[in-house]
Amino acid sequence: xxxxxxxxxxxxxEAAIRAGCxxxxxxxxxxxxxIPEYMAAHLPERGGVFPQAESEIxxxxxxxxxxxxxxxxxxxxxxxxxxxxxEGISFIVGAELPAVIVNVMRSGPGLGGIxxxxxxxxQATRGGGNGDYHHxxxxxxxxxxxxxxMQLAFELADKYRNPVxxxxxGMIGQMMEPVEWKKAEITEARVYPEWATTGRGGxxxxxxxxxxxxxxxxxxxxxxxxxxxxxxMEENEVLYEESGIEDAEVVLVAYxxxxxIADKAVELLKEEGIKAGLFRPITLxxxxxxxxxxxxxxxxxxxxxxxxxxxxxxxxDVQLSVxxxxxxxxxxxxxxxxxxxxxxxxxxKKFIGRES
Amino acid sequence: xxxxxxxxxxGLTDVETHYCPGCTHGIIHKLVAETMVELDIVEDTxxxxxxxxxxxxxxxxxxxxxxxxxxxxxxxATGIKRVHPDKPVFTYQGDGDLVSIGMGEIxxxxxxxxxxxxxxxxxxxxxxxxxxxxxxxLVGQKTTTSPFGRDAAxxxxxxxxxxxxxxxxxxAFVERVTVTDSKSLLRAKRAIKRAFELQQQNAGFTxxxxxSTCPTNWGINPRQALTxxxxxxxxxxxxxxxxDVKVDKA
Ligand SMILES: Cc1ncc(C[n+]2csc(CCOP(=O)(O)OP(=O)(O)O)c2C)c(N)n1
Ligand code: SF4
Numbered sequence: 001x002x003x004x005x006x007x008x009x010x011x012x013x014e015a016a017i018r019a020g021c022x023x024x025x026x027x028x029x030x031x032x033x034x035i036p037e038y039m040a041a042h043l044p045e046r047g048g049v050f051p052q053a054e055s056e057i058x059x060x061x062x063x064x065x066x067x068x069x070x071x072x073x074x075x076x077x078x079x080x081x082x083x084x085x086x087e088g089i090s091f092i093v094g095a096e097l098p099a100v101i102v103n104v105m106r107s108g109p110g111l112g113g114i115x116x117x118x119x120x121x122x123q124a125t126r127g128g129g130n131g132d133y134h135h136x137x138x139x140x141x142x143x144x145x146x147x148x149x150m151q152l153a154f155e156l157a158d159k160y161r162n163p164v165x166x167x168x169x170g171m172i173g174q175m176m177e178p179v180e181w182k183k184a185e186i187t188e189a190r191v192y193p194e195w196a197t198t199g200r201g202g203x204x205x206x207x208x209x210x211x212x213x214x215x216x217x218x219x220x221x222x223x224x225x226x227x228x229x230x231x232x233m234e235e236n237e238v239l240y241e242e243s244g245i246e247d248a249e250v251v252l253v254a255y256x257x258x259x260x261i262a263d264k265a266v267e268l269l270k271e272e273g274i275k276a277g278l279f280r281p282i283t284l285x286x287x288x289x290x291x292x293x294x295x296x297x298x299x300x301x302x303x304x305x306x307x308x309x310x311x312x313x314x315x316x317d318v319q320l321s322v323x324x325x326x327x328x329x330x331x332x333x334x335x336x337x338x339x340x341x342x343x344x345x346x347x348x349k350k351f352i353g354r355e356s
Numbered sequence: 357x358x359x360x361x362x363x364x365x366x367g368l369t370d371v372e373t374h375y376c377p378g379c380t381h382g383i384i385h386k387l388v389a390e391t392m393v394e395l396d397i398v399e400d401t402x403x404x405x406x407x408x409x410x411x412x413x414x415x416x417x418x419x420x421x422x423x424x425x426x427x428x429x430x431x432x433a434t435g436i437k438r439v440h441p442d443k444p445v446f447t448y449q450g451d452g453d454l455v456s457i458g459m460g461e462i463x464x465x466x467x468x469x470x471x472x473x474x475x476x477x478x479x480x481x482x483x484x485x486x487x488x489x490x491x492x493x494l495v496g497q498k499t500t501t502s503p504f505g506r507d508a509a510x511x512x513x514x515x516x517x518x519x520x521x522x523x524x525x526x527x528a529f530v531e532r533v534t535v536t537d538s539k540s541l542l543r544a545k546r547a548i549k550r551a552f553e554l555q556q557q558n559a560g561f562t563x564x565x566x567x568s569t570c571p572t573n574w575g576i577n578p579r580q581a582l583t584x585x586x587x588x589x590x591x592x593x594x595x596x597x598x599x600d601v602k603v604d605k606a
Binding site for chain 1: 369398399400401402404411412414415417418419420421422423424425428431432433434435436437438439440443460461464468
C-alpha cells in the first residue's frame with residue numbers, strides 16, 4: 001500500500017471524511033486549526049458541510065442537533081475550547097447521541113501555552129461535564145494510529161450511541177508522518193438510525209431527542225441504562241499495547257507521543273542492562289485496568305514508572321490498577337516542554353535505585 | 357346532535373400541558389401547531405425546545421422534537437437544518453433562554469441566515485426558575501432578583517431583539533406580535549405562518565417575537581396579566597413587522 005506524508009491535523013480531518021463524516025462544526029484554536037481549515041477546503045467537494053461556529057459552545061450544540069438528526073458528525077478543538085464543549089458533551093451523552101470529539105491538547109490551566117501537553121486527561125476520562133457519565137477516550141501515539149482510530153471512533157459512537165473522544169497531544173496534530181489509508185472511503189449515503197429526528201414522514205409517533213428525565217425513578221433507570229453501556233465498553237473495547245513485559249523489572253506506562261519517548265527510554269535502559277518494558281493504554285476510558293493489575297502481579301515486575309506531559313493524571317489510573325501491589329513512580333513535564341528519552345531513563349534509574 | 361366546535365390541533369399531541377392556568381404559552385403552542393397543520397408540514401418539521409417553561413414542549417408538538425441545552429436551541433437547529441435542508445426546522449425559546457444565555461447563538465444563527473423559524477416567547481421574566489429578572493424585564497419591574505424593581509443603573513435596560521435582528525442581512529422576516537385578544541391572535545398567527553412559509557422558500561432566518569404573560573410570577577391573575585402586558589410591555593416592545601424580504605411563492 002502507498003504511504004503518503006501527512007500533517008497530523010490534516011490526516012485526522014481526512015480520516016474523518018473517509019469514515020463517512022459529512023458534517024463538521026468547529027471553531028479555530030491552536031494547535032488544531034488545520035482541522036477546520038482542511039474541512040473548509042475539502043468537505044464541500046465530498047458532499048459535506050462545515051459552517052464555522054461562533055464558539056465551541058455553539059459548535060458542540062450543532063453537533064448535538066446534527067447527531068440527533070441522524071448524521072455522522074464531528075467537532076474538534078484544543079483544551080480551552082474543549083472545556084467549553086463539556087456541557088454539550090454531557091447533553092450528547094444524556095440524549096444518547098453518537099458523535100466524535102477531537103481534543104488536540106495544549107498546556108494549561110487557563111490560556112496556558114500552545115505547546116503539546118496531556119493535562120486534560122482527568123477532564124476526558126472522568127466526564128468533564130455535569131452528571132454521572134463516561135465516554136470512550138482513544139489516545140493515538142502516531143499519525144497512522146490517529147487515522148486508524150478515527151474510523152473506529154465513529155463506529156463505536158454508533159454502536160453505543162455515545163460520544164467518543166480522540167485525545168491527542170499537540171505533537172500528533174502538528175508533526176508530519178507517513179500514513180497508509182487502510183480502509184476504503186465510506187461514500188454511501190448514511191442510513192439514518194431508527195431513533196433520529198428526521199421528520200415523521202408518515203411514522204405514527206414523533207421522535208424525541210432529549211436528556212431531561214424529571215421523574216426520579218425514570219432518571220435513575222436512565223442512568224442505569226447508560227452504565228450498562230459503559231460496562232459493555234469496559235468488557236469489549238479496551239485497547240492497549242505492550243512490549244518487553246515478559247521479563248521486565250520496571251514497567252514504564254505512557255500514552256500518546258510520550259509513549260514513544262518512553263519506548264526509546266526503555267531501549268536506553270536495556271542498553272545499560274536494566275530490564276524495562278512499556279505498557280501503552282490506547283483507550284484511556286475504559287482504562288486497561290485488568291491487564292495492568294495482572295502485570296503488577298508478575299514476580300519479576302518490581303516497579304512502575306508513569307511518564308506524562310502533566311503533573312500526574314493518568315498516574316491515578318495506574319495506581320488504581322496496580323492497587324498497591326508494586327510501587328508506582330512518576331515523571332512528568334507539564335509546561336509544554338517534552339522530556340528527552342535520556343531524561344526519562346535517568347529518572348527511572350533514580351526511582352529504582354540504579355543510579356550509576 | 358352536538359356539533360364539535362373545537363378540536364385539538366393535529367399539530368399537538370394528546371398530552372396535557374403543564375402550563376399554569378392563564379399562561380399564554382399554551383396559546384402560542386396552538387398557533388405554531390395550527391400553522392404546521394395548515395402548511396401540511398407536521399410530518400416534515402423538526403422542532404427544538406429550550407430550557408425554560410417550554411422545556412417539555414417536545415411532548416406537546418406532534419412533529420419530531422429535540423430538547424436543547426439552555427440558550428443553545430439555534431445552534432441545535434442549525435445542526436438539524438444542515439443535515440435536513442429540505443425539512444422545516446423551528447425553535448421555541450423564552451426570553452431568558454434566547455436573550456440572556458443564548459444571545460450569541462441567536463444572533464449568529466440570524467447572521468448566517470439559517471433557514472429556521474424562531475418563535476421567541478417574551479414574558480419579561482424567568483418563568484421556570486421562579487420569577488427572576490430577565491434581560492427583557494422592564495425598568496422598575498419587580499422580580500425575585502430585582503426585589504426593589506429593576507434598576508437600570510445596576511442591571512441595564514431591556515433588550516429589543518426584533519430591532520436588533522432586523523439589522524442583520526441574514527434575517528428574512530422579523531415581527532413582534534402578542535396574543536392578548538382575538539385581533540392580536542390573528543395577527544400572531546399570520547406572522548408565524550408567514551415565517552414558516554418564507555423558511556420553506558429558503559428566504560433566510562425568520563423570527564417571530566410573541567409578547568406573552570406569566571401570571572404566576574408576575575403575581576397577578578391572568579386577566580390582569582393581559583392588561584399589564586398591553587399597558588407596560590407594548591410601549592417598550594412595540595408590535596409590528598420589522599422585516600419581510602417578500603419572496604414570492606413559486
Ligand atoms: C446552564 C443553565 N443555567 C441555568 C439554568 C436554569 N434555568 C432554567 S430555565 C431558566 C430561565 C427560563 O426563563 P425563560 O427563558 O424566560 O423561559 P420561561 O420559563 O419564562 O418560559 C433558567 C435560568 C439551566 N437549566 N441551565
Ligand atoms: S411560570 Fe409563568 S411562563 Fe411558566 S407556565 Fe407558569 S405562567 Fe407560564
